[in-house]
Structures are given as structure tokens and as C-alpha cells.
Amino acid sequence: MLDEINYILATDVGSTTTKARFFKKTGDEYRYVISGEAPTTVEAPYEDVTLGVRNAVRQIEELTGRQLLDENGIITKGLEDQGVDLYCTTSSAGGGLQMMVAGVVKSMTAESAERAALGAGAIVMDAIAVDDGRKDHEKVRAIRTLRPDMVLIGGGIDGGTISHVMQIAELVKSAEPKPRLGMGYKLPVIFAGNINARKPINDSLGDIFSLTMVDNLRPTLEEENTEQARAAIHQLFMEHVMSHAPGYNKLAKWTEVPIMPTPAGEGTMMRVIAENLKTNLLGVGLGGATTNVYSIVDEKFVRTVSANLGMSYSICNVMKETGIANIIRWLPFDMPEESVENRLVNKMNRPTTIPQTLQELVTEHAVAREALRLGLQHHKTLARGLKGVLRERTMEIERFRRMEEATYIDMMKIPVIVGTGGLLSHAPRRSQSFLILSDAFQAEGVTRLFQDSVFMMPHLGVLSTVHKKASWEIFEKDCLVRLGTIIAPRGQALEGEEVLTVTLEMPDGSICKETLRFGELKRVKLGEGKKAKAVVEVTRLFDIGLGPGNKLETKIEGGVVGVVMDARGRPLVLPEYHAVRKTKLLEWFKALELYPESFLEEVSKQ
Amino acid sequence: MKAKAEVAHAYTPGLKVQMTTTVRKTRRLSTFGDILVNEGDTVDFDTIVARTYLPGEPHLLRAAHLLGLEDDPKDVVKYMSKKVGDPVDEGEVFAECSLLFGLVKKSCASPVKGYIESFSENSGYIVIREPKTVVEVRSYVPGKVTEVLPKEGVVVELNAALIQGIFGIGGETNGILRMAINSPKDILDADAITDQDNGKIIVAGSMVTGEAMAKAAKLGVKGIVSGGVNYRELVNFVGHRIGVGITGDEQVGFTLIVTEGFGKMNMSKRVFSLLQRFEGYKASMSGATQIRAGVLRPEIIVPHKELSSQEVGIQDSIGGMKPGTPIRVIREPYFGAMGKVVSLPAELQKIETESSVRIVEVELESGGKVMVPRANVEIIEE
Numbered sequence: 001m002l003d004e005i006n007y008i009l010a011t012d013v014g015s016t017t018t019k020a021r022f023f024k025k026t027g028d029e030y031r032y033v034i035s036g037e038a039p040t041t042v043e044a045p046y047e048d049v050t051l052g053v054r055n056a057v058r059q060i061e062e063l064t065g066r067q068l069l070d071e072n073g074i075i076t077k078g079l080e081d082q083g084v085d086l087y088c089t090t091s092s093a094g095g096g097l098q099m100m101v102a103g104v105v106k107s108m109t110a111e112s113a114e115r116a117a118l119g120a121g122a123i124v125m126d127a128i129a130v131d132d133g134r135k136d137h138e139k140v141r142a143i144r145t146l147r148p149d150m151v152l153i154g155g156g157i158d159g160g161t162i163s164h165v166m167q168i169a170e171l172v173k174s175a176e177p178k179p180r181l182g183m184g185y186k187l188p189v190i191f192a193g194n195i196n197a198r199k200p201i202n203d204s205l206g207d208i209f210s211l212t213m214v215d216n217l218r219p220t221l222e223e224e225n226t227e228q229a230r231a232a233i234h235q236l237f238m239e240h241v242m243s244h245a246p247g248y249n250k251l252a253k254w255t256e257v258p259i260m261p262t263p264a265g266e267g268t269m270m271r272v273i274a275e276n277l278k279t280n281l282l283g284v285g286l287g288g289a290t291t292n293v294y295s296i297v298d299e300k301f302v303r304t305v306s307a308n309l310g311m312s313y314s315i316c317n318v319m320k321e322t323g324i325a326n327i328i329r330w331l332p333f334d335m336p337e338e339s340v341e342n343r344l345v346n347k348m349n350r351p352t353t354i355p356q357t358l359q360e361l362v363t364e365h366a367v368a369r370e371a372l373r374l375g376l377q378h379h380k381t382l383a384r385g386l387k388g389v390l391r392e393r394t395m396e397i398e399r400f401r402r403m404e405e406a407t408y409i410d411m412m413k414i415p416v417i418v419g420t421g422g423l424l425s426h427a428p429r430r431s432q433s434f435l436i437l438s439d440a441f442q443a444e445g446v447t448r449l450f451q452d453s454v455f456m457m458p459h460l461g462v463l464s465t466v467h468k469k470a471s472w473e474i475f476e477k478d479c480l481v482r483l484g485t486i487i488a489p490r491g492q493a494l495e496g497e498e499v500l501t502v503t504l505e506m507p508d509g510s511i512c513k514e515t516l517r518f519g520e521l522k523r524v525k526l527g528e529g530k531k532a533k534a535v536v537e538v539t540r541l542f543d544i545g546l547g548p549g550n551k552l553e554t555k556i557e558g559g560v561v562g563v564v565m566d567a568r569g570r571p572l573v574l575p576e577y578h579a580v581r582k583t584k585l586l587e588w589f590k591a592l593e594l595y596p597e598s599f600l601e602e603v604s605k606q
Numbered sequence: 607m608k609a610k611a612e613v614a615h616a617y618t619p620g621l622k623v624q625m626t627t628t629v630r631k632t633r634r635l636s637t638f639g640d641i642l643v644n645e646g647d648t649v650d651f652d653t654i655v656a657r658t659y660l661p662g663e664p665h666l667l668r669a670a671h672l673l674g675l676e677d678d679p680k681d682v683v684k685y686m687s688k689k690v691g692d693p694v695d696e697g698e699v700f701a702e703c704s705l706l707f708g709l710v711k712k713s714c715a716s717p718v719k720g721y722i723e724s725f726s727e728n729s730g731y732i733v734i735r736e737p738k739t740v741v742e743v744r745s746y747v748p749g750k751v752t753e754v755l756p757k758e759g760v761v762v763e764l765n766a767a768l769i770q771g772i773f774g775i776g777g778e779t780n781g782i783l784r785m786a787i788n789s790p791k792d793i794l795d796a797d798a799i800t801d802q803d804n805g806k807i808i809v810a811g812s813m814v815t816g817e818a819m820a821k822a823a824k825l826g827v828k829g830i831v832s833g834g835v836n837y838r839e840l841v842n843f844v845g846h847r848i849g850v851g852i853t854g855d856e857q858v859g860f861t862l863i864v865t866e867g868f869g870k871m872n873m874s875k876r877v878f879s880l881l882q883r884f885e886g887y888k889a890s891m892s893g894a895t896q897i898r899a900g901v902l903r904p905e906i907i908v909p910h911k912e913l914s915s916q917e918v919g920i921q922d923s924i925g926g927m928k929p930g931t932p933i934r935v936i937r938e939p940y941f942g943a944m945g946k947v948v949s950l951p952a953e954l955q956k957i958e959t960e961s962s963v964r965i966v967e968v969e970l971e972s973g974g975k976v977m978v979p980r981a982n983v984e985i986i987e988e
Contacts, residue, residue, distance in 0.1 A: 341838060358959055361959040
């Protein structure tokens with residue numbers, strides 16, 4: 001049956017743009033053919049996402065000459081000259097899920113609930129706890145004004161006292177939060193607390209809310225269990241998106257494959273990469289409204305959706321969170337702060353526009369670095385060990401020790417970084433996404449970088465649920481771009497001090513030896529699929545992964561950008577003085593041929 | 607070889623600038639209530655069309671804790687002198703308990719005037735609810751009630767000029783339109799606003815200054831319509847940075863609508879001349895903006911009885927862009943420029959950034975032909 005599939009169409013209905021991708025079986029293998037994109041049509045006068053899908057697919061019809069649409073939607077009875085054999089789609093059109101969490105102890109159950117919610121891709125509007133320092137009426141007012149799409153309540157260990165968690169439930173009940181969308185709709189409430197409280201919770205909240213009971217987030221003090229709560233949130237998120245994005249039900253009828261949320265599609269492919277390379281991985285999907293970060297460390301998969309960081313709808317929030325100075329620090333030219341601010345607000349107001357000038361492009365790339373940096377910062381707060389109380393018995397005395405909750409994301413232990421999303425995939429030069437990713441995430445040691453060629457990871461993620469072979473073949477051959485490898489030791493030195501020597505034995509047997517001084521960035525070309533033996537030597541203040549001053553011998557993989565040697569130090573600190581910083585940025589941009597030479601020359605003369 | 611980043615792009619629908627159209631406004635309560643008008647009734651700008659009563663603020667009392675009954679919260683009810691549903695005054699003691707043979711007395715007093723709404727045997731909490739508050743919905747625009755939505759609200763229909771802005775601050779208001787400047791290029795500064803502008807909606811050209819906004823708020827101006835505003839001056843005036851584009855609840859004294867964008871932006875001639883034509887008319891405006899999936903733009907509605915929409919003929923922009931279609935460029939380097947579509951080449955073309963995109967050839971009103979990515983123009987809706 002699967003063998004009979006020759007033409008495949010996949011779409012992703014994003015918050016800003018609807019992207020259609022067309023795939024075809026040629027000989028025995030599946031390949032990507034062409035793309036079509038159009039603004040997502042959730043707003044008036046359209047208010048129907050299928051119109052945006054039609055517009056995007058119509059582009060493919062124009063470019064291929066093959067009819068794919070009729071009055072009923074996508075033609076899914078593939079014939080020799082029209083239609084496709086399989087159509088599937090992902091979506092993030094309905095926007096983020098805005099929810100509220102509540103628990104008994106702020107630093108424990110409320111945080112576990114927050115982690116479950118964030119991990120499920122929701123925006124957490126507030127976290128209420130018995131001990132959060134607010135008065136009860138203040139908490140009630142907060143719940144009332146939030147108008148969340150969903151509430152998650154945790155609290156109490158299994159078998160423990162129920163009075164505290166009942167207090168929280170009473171607070172929620174008193175506030176009577178109304179859903180944002182539509183009257184006569186019961187607000188979903190998930191209870192993930194003390195199992196003994198289920199009956200009184202049901203008696204108290206069952207008639208007013210649409211109540212779902214799942215396993216306790218904290219069955220014991222030492223144990224955190226967010227999986228069931230996440231799954232319940234995810235399920236309700238799907239229902240939320242399905243019922244509230246205009247035209248969504250119509251779209252669902254166009255395909256027999258269940259519609260998958262965009263982050264789920266991306267996450268599926270991130271896992272595929274980690275499994276195939278058998279390595280830890282950090283991935284990111286930089287979208288218009290959200291930044292989705294994925295980590296796979298020692299086989300543990302964590303996904304976070306920063307619902308207020310993005311390159312169009314959320315671009316002003318990036319500016320608000322990081323501050324205008326942090327954006328301007330990445331610009332190699334002079335532009336008044338007020339002018340940058342006005343340009344970014346204008347981008348938010350008109351989210352589907354694209355940069356036409358290089359100055360505008362570089363400005364968006366500056367914002368992208370900050371959005372990714374903040375996204376990873378957010379991710380690190382969730383990718384960490386369990387916070388709780390560890391009971392120890394020493395010399396007959398029972399004492400308690402708070403466990404530290406540092407993140408386990410250590411960039412030195414992340415050998416692979418993968419980027420997807422409109423800005424990264426559509427960057428005119430691959431070296432641009434290479435440097436954006438490595439600057440923002442501050443890759444350390446020896447790190448391979450990959451990116452999605454034309455933004456089709458979500459599409460292939462949903463395709464993999466029904467046709468693994470097609471998904472993998474397209475992914476391997478047309479989607480995954482091997483950008484190259486960055487060698488970046490950890491440490492600091494004075495400008496101009498010698499810090500790094502890399503000796504590469506190239507595939508043709510020639511030797512390439514580069515010595516870098518602090519603050520330098522160099523590139524050596526080594527194509528996709530090519531490997532080089534490398535000896536990386538660092539001075540005693542630097543660490544390439546084996547401890548300060550220790551030499552590393554390894555194999556380096558090439559890519560479309562090649563091998564980048566980065567002696568700018570980790571953490572990367574940009575020069576404070578504008579003129580010095582501008583000179584350094586230009587030097588780095590030129591080293592990677594990041595933008596056209598004429599543009600960089602012009603800027604350097606400013 | 608990996609796929610190249612070459613994709614096609616469709617166009618963006620524009621903001622509405624209509625001299626005459628039929629405006630339908632749905633006026634809805636946030637919760638069910640009473641509808642005060644009937645289908646066919648004529649309503650004015652401020653007619654109250656629906657009303658409801660919202661439960662007052664709840665106040666939670668830890669009664670079991672206050673009475674020293676934490677171990678047996680269900681016993682609280684034994685010491686209450688009032689039952690659930692009874693009214694209570696502020697400071698009124700409604701539960702008392704004597705301990706240690708009367709040596710220690712503990713009590714529970716109401717923090718507010720209201721009534722006892724509930725008591726929980728599990729937590730020992732008592733909820734005192736304040737009296738109900740009235741919520742009313744006004745018609746916002748004058749016109750005819752064409753539909754009653756039982757218990758929810760009404761639909762009001764009218765003939766009006768409609769202008770959508772790109773961004774706004776503040777909620778619904780109304781006032782007489784006054785042109786405070788002479789051309790779409792002029793900047794509205796504080797000197798141009800006088801005591802006579804109290805209660806009015808004043809029109810600026812390319813920008814309104816921070817001083818002008820402060821003076822407008824002080825003199826009781828109802829609204830300002832401007833081509834542009836400086837983001838930093840707006841932030842200083844509003845008092846907080848704007849992160850996500852969701853506005854409408856700001857309490858800054860008046861409603862502001864920006865028609866073109868941030869920075870100094872000449873108001874489009876069409877918007878300017880339309881506002882000029884209706885100077886002296888009473889208009890409704892709302893700054894509420896939501897820039898997210900399901901975008902909501904701010905609006906100015908000028909009710910009038912001149913040509914109806916059928917008579918002037920509304921162009922359906924959903925049909926798309928073709929040679930001759932009037933457009934506006936909405937991104938640098940030609941931001942704000944107006945023009946007409948000359949051609950729509952099918953092939954992807956490389957622009958300055960080196961991206962290959964679908965472009966549109968535009969003849970600018972100011973003269974000259976330029977190439978612009980299709981994503982960077984919007985159709986002018988007439």
C-alpha cells in the first residue's frame with residue numbers, strides 16, 4: 001500500500017505563514033520537489049486557515065503545472081496528472097495555549113506543575129501557591145483576570161494531608177475563571193495532586209469545570225512525575241487548537257492523518273537525528289510567535305516552547321526581555337536605538353513582511369541571536385534535576401538537605417546543534433545561520449551544526465507517523481543540511497594572546513595548520529560528507545573538552561560552511577566600546593563571508 | 607544537493623480605508639445578562655444596550671484557623687451565628703468560639719460588606735462575597751439594532767466611513783473630528799492643541815510628539831489619529847514597554863490610533879483626505895489591537911448618511927493583486943510609499959539580501975518604478 005504512494009503534499013499552518021512542501025517518488029526514492037508559501041488566513045476577512053493552505057498549494061500548482069486542488073480541497077486520489085496520494089499537515093495557527101498552574105508549595109508542586117505546563121508547550125500566565133506571598137483575595141483576583149485556557153492543579157504527596165490542596169481548589173473555585181474563547185464552555189481543569197483528594201476535588205469542582213484527573217506530579221517528595229499531566233495538557237491543547245482556529249475542522253477533513261502541532265513535528269525529527277547520530281543534541285525551531293527548544297541529553301528528551309519569543313508576532317517581546325542594547329550590540333553599523341525600536345515594532349505590526357535591504361536583514365539576525373539565547377535560557381530552567389527534599393540519616397539524626405537544581409545542559413557535552421524555522425531556513429547564506437546558532441547557543445568544544453534546508457522538519461515529523469521511509473529519505477537527502485563544525489574552546493584571555501592551534505589532515509592528505517589569537521575567528525573549507533583528522537591544542541587557560549590545556553585528537557566533519565575555529569572565548573563577551581565592537585564584528589563577518597563583501601566594505605567605511 | 611530556499615509568496619490583505627460602507631458591530635456582554643433594546647430600535651453613540659450583574663469580589667477567611675479548629679475544620683459550622691447565604695456587614699462577627707472554659711475567645715469577622723457564599727468542611731474556609739457589580743454595554747456606534755443575541759448582546763448596523771489603523775492604545779470613545787494640522791506631513795506638537803479640543807478626536811499628520819500626547823491627556827482630548835509615533839515616546843507616555851501587541855485596556859486619558867507605523871510616517875493621502883472630508887462629524891474610535899493569530903486592528907468609524915456602499919461599489923480585494931491594483935509598501939526602504947502594480951513577474955528574483963523571492967513591480971505615486979517583495983506590499987482596500 002505504502003509503495004503505491006508517489007506524490008505527497010505536506011503543509012504547516014504557522015502563526016504567520018502557511019508552508020506547503022511537495023514530495024515525489026523518483027525511481028525508488030522519495031525526494032523534495034518544491035515549496036509554496038502564503039500568509040496564514042486566520043484573520044478577517046478570511047477567517048479560515050484552509051484559504052492560506054489553498055494559496056500556498058496554488059503556488060506549487062503554478063510552479064509544477066500539476067493540479068492539486070479542487071472545490072473540495074486537496075485532491076487526495078492521486079492520478080497520473082493530478083492530485084497527491086497522501087496529504088498531511090501540522091499546525092500552530094491557533095497560537096499558544098495560555099494556562100495557569102496552582103500548587104501547594106511554590107518551590108515544589110507549583111514548580112512541577114509549571115514544568116509540566118511549559119514542557120507541554122503552554123504559556124504559563126501565573127503560578128499560584130499557598131505560600132506564594134500573596135493574600136488570598138489577591139490570588140483570586142489574579143485567577144479571575146487571567147482568563148486562562150486551562151488550569152493545572154497539583155499539591156500534596158499521595159496519602160498525605162488533603163487540606164492544603166483543598167485550599168487551592170477552593171481558591172480556583174471562588175475565582176470562577178472564564179475561558180477566553182466563548183461563553184457556555186466549561187474550562188478544562190487538570191488535577192494532578194494527592195490521589196486521596198480526588199473525590200473531594202471532584203465534589204468541589206466537578207460540576208463547574210471540565211475536570212480531568214491524572215497521576216500526582218509529586219507522588220513522593222523525592223519523585224517528580226510530569227508525564228501524565230503533560231499528556232493531558234497536550235491532549236487538551238490539541239482540542240483547543242482544533243476547535244478554535246477558524247477553518248480548522250474543515251482542514252481536518254482534508255486529511256486522514258491526525259493534525260500534529262508544529263513543535264511535535266519538529267521534536268520528532270530532532271529525536272530522529274539524535275537516535276541516528278547516537279549523540280546528545282540541542283535543537284531549535286525559531287518561529288514567528290514562538291521559539292521551541294529541544295534537548296536530548298543522555299537520551300532524556302525535553303521540549304520547551306517559549307511562547308513569547310519569536311521573529312514576528314513576538315519580536316517586540318524579545319526586545320523587551322533582552323533590552324535594545326543587547327540587540328544593537330550585534331550590529332556592525334551605526335543605527336540610532338530609536339530607529340531600531342521603531343523598525344522592530346513595525347515588523348510586529350506587519351509580521352509577514354521580509355527584509356529587503358541588508359541592513360534590515362542584519363538587524364533581524366541580531367534579534368534572532370537574542371531570541372535563541374533567551375529561548376535556551378528558558379529551556380535550561382526546565383532541563384534540570386529534580387528539586388525537592390532529600391532525607392538523609394546520619395548518626396541517628398535526621399536532617400534535610402535541599403538538592404541543587406542546576407541545569408544539566410552543558411554546552412561542552414552537546415556535540416550537535418540543529419536549527420529550523422523560517423529565519424534560519426530562509427537565511428540567504430548558510431554561514432549566517434551557522435554563526436547565529438553558534439553565537440546564540442555559545443557552542444563549546446567541537447560541535448557539529450545542522451539546519452533544515454527550507455523548513456520542512458514539522459512536515460516530515462507528521463509524515464513519519466504514516467510513512468517512515470519517505471520521511472527519512474527526504475530528511476536525509478533534502479532536508480538536513482550539514483553546515484559544518486565549530487571548534488570553540490572554553491576560557492578567556494587578553495586580546496591578541498595565542499590560545500588555539502588546529503592541525504587538520506585534509507581528505508587529500510594535505511595538512512592545514514591554523515593558530516588563532518584571542519578574539520579571532522577563522523574558516524577552513526571542508527565540504528559536506530568530507531572528514532578531516534584534527535589535532536586541537538589549547539593553552540592552559542582554555543579547555544576543549546578534556547580539561548584545561550589538554551590536547552584533543554578527533555575527526556572533524558565538513559559541511560556547506562566548513563570548519564570554523566573560534567578563539568573568541570567562552571563565554572563569548574563582546575567588546576564594550578562601540579567602535580571596537582563594530583571592528584570585531586566586521587572582522588568576524590568577513591572571516592565567514594557572512595554578507596556580501598561590498599556591503600561589509602561600505603559599512604567599515606562608515 | 608539540498609533544497610534551495612526559494613519559495614513563492616502570496617500577498618497580504620490591506621487595512622480598510624472606506625469612504626462608505628455598512629458597518630455591523632456586535633455588542634456583547636462578557637457573561638449572560640439582560641438586553642435593553644429591541645430589534646429595529648435606533649440607538650445613539652452611548653445608548654446602554656445590555657446589562658448584567660457580576661458577582662462581587664470573593665474574600666476567603668481561614669475560619670478554622672481563626673477559631674482554632676484546624677484539626678476539625680468541619681466543626682466551624684457549629685460556632686457560626688449566620689448561615690451560608692446570610693448577609694454580613696463589614697467587621698461583623700459571625701462565628702465565635704470559647705476555649706479553656708471561656709478564658710480564650712476566638713472569633714471570625716467579615717472583612718467586607720456582603721454575604722456568606724460558602725463554607726468548606728474540608729479546608730475550613732469561608733467565602734464572603736461582596737455585593738454584585740453592574741456591567742453595562744454601550745452601543746459604541748449610532749445605528750439600527752438589526753439582531754438581538756438572546757442574553758448576550760445585539761448587532762448594530764450603520765452607514766459609515768471606516769478607517770483601520772495599524773496600532774492603537776486605549777479603548778472605545780467618541781468625539782468630534784478636528785484636523786489639527788494642515789498636511790499629512792505635519793507633526794502634531796503641543797502648541798497645536800488648545801482648550802477647545804476637550805472632548806474631540808484630533809488628527810495629526812506624520813507624527814504626534816510626547817509633549818502633545820501629555821497635553822492632550824491633560825486637556826481632556828478623547829482621541830488622536832496620527833500617521834506615526836515614536837515608539838520610545840509612546841512607551842514613556844504609556845509608562846511601560848510594549849512586548850506583545852495586545853492593547854486596548856490602557857488608561858492614558860485618550861485613545862491613540864496610528865495609521866501607518868512607528869517613527870515619522872506621513873499619513874496616507876487617502877486616510878488624510880477622508881478624515882478631512884468628515885471634519886466636524888462625530889466619530890467612534892477604538893484603539894484595541896491584537897497582533898496575533900486572529901489579528902484585530904484599531905478603527906475609526908464616522909457615521910454619515912451620504913452614499914451607501916451599494917452605490918459606490920466596494921472592490922473585493924480577496925480577488926488578489928493585478929496590474930493597476932493600488933498598493934502601499936509596508937517595509938523599508940520604501941515604507942509608506944503608495945503606488946500601483948505594474949507587473950507581477952512569475953519567476954523568483956534575487957533582492958539585495960540575496961534572497962530569491964516573488965516580487966511586484968510598482969509605479970510609485972512619487973514617481974519611478976521599483977521592485978518590492980510581494981510580502982512587503984498591501985493592497986489598498988477601497
